[in-house]
Amino acid sequence: MTMKSFILLALSLTSVHMTTAAGSAAHRCFCQVTGTLDDCACDVETIDRFNNKEIFPKLQKLLSSDYFRFYKVNLNNPCPFWTDHSQCGLKYCAVKPCTPGEVPEGLKSSSYKYSEAASQDLEECEKAEKLGAVNGSLSDETRQALQEWKKHDDESDRFCMLDDVDSPESQYVDLLLNPERFTGYKGPEAWRIWNSIYEENCFKPYSVKRPLNPLASNSGLCVEKRAFFRLISGLHASINIHLSARYLLDENWFEMKWGHNVSEFQLRFDKELTEGEGPKRLRNLYFLYLIELRALAKILPYFERPAFHLYTGQPTEDNEKKKLLLELLHMAKSFPLHFDETALFAGNKKEAIKLKTQGLGTALKILFSERQIEAMPNTSNTNPSFQLSRQEIVSLFNAFGRISTSVRELDNFRSLLSNLKQ
Secondary structure (H helix, E strand, C coil): CCHHHHHHHHHHHHHHHHHHHHHHHHHHHHCCCCCECCCCCCEHHHHHHHHHHHHHHHHHHHHCCHHHHEEEECCCCCCCCCCCCCCCCCCCCCCCECCHHHCCHHHHCCCCCCCCCCCCCHHHHHHCCCHHHCCCCCCHHHHHHHHHHHHHHHHCCCCCCCCCCCCCCCEEEECCCCCCCCCCCCCHHHHHHHHHHHHHHCCCCCCCCCCCCHHHHCCCCCHHHHHHHHHHHHHHHHHHHHHHHCEEEEECCCCEEEECCHHHHHHHHCCCCCCCCHHHHHHHHHHHHHHHHHHHHHCHHHHHCCCCCCCCCCHHHHHHHHHHHHHHHHHHHCCCCCCCHHHCCCCCHHHHCCCCCHHHHHHHHHHCCHHHHHCCCCCCCCCCCCCCCHHHHHHHHHHHHHHHHHHHHHHHHHHHHHCCCC
């Protein structure tokens, strides 16, 4: 063999090795992220097309509006489980609350949903035991709806506790300025948080080493309890995708460069680096997506009522955003392969209430309230048995927005891993 032939052969073999390595890097993360999902009639590819081309663009436009971007939370609430020093791994990880002038007056006027009492002094609202002190320009129908919403918030047992809303220490946070991204918070303390979330919500047997995947370790779990684990796992996967896609890659005096960190993604989802669990976590993300999408389809009648308003004190924008909201919900309803929740959650509402994540909890609340939603009148003449607070609405759509973004980001990581040179 001549030297030239040897060099050409060596280059050819090197090229084959690099192609195989790159292909295997993508395969190790996405080997199970294809085809039909467990307990569902839907497949991954259908979800990818529907989300990335139809849902995602419209949803992002909706979430950029004032009604959905501002969320009220008590940032000083102590951890109920252990003493936490709340030290950030990076100086950029701290949540930045809004200044009073950044929040629309229509949202600040009341912690209750869709209040149109923006022009009223806060003391007057507190003194009035009812919402009788609203703007006199309101229609009788809207006024009655506001009174019913307040009464419901005061008296009903909420599916998820909204204790932050009424706290005097609560502040508004602009969700657009506080995206999910890598914060540097890791190690034993970070894992302790996730371990507690799984322990609280996933019904794990105490006789098995923890943490664990009950889907693999305990075939005795009923289908409902396995589903709850998959929902929490899907939520965990979504957050890990976000922090891998928005990773602090470089920093200097002039700018911070955030972007995709392929190594971080592999660390969390590569089959060989996660003892086979990574691809399963990604499949659970799709399962969570179907649950949230089904909830949006179910809740359409609630938002179609004339009495419902996305109120921020800006009438033109509020009307436009309600129209956009209804377009999104009709699109969600048109999905051809919806998840059938009746076969999975039949008779286990008490178990569902144990879930603590508000966006997910609101989705389950909707799925368990189908009859009340379908029976909801088109006007507010009758007090509806089903209500959502503004906090729940903002949580529901922003949670779905995060999950939708995660599904879309998987396409980016597939491409990056396929082009990876190892």
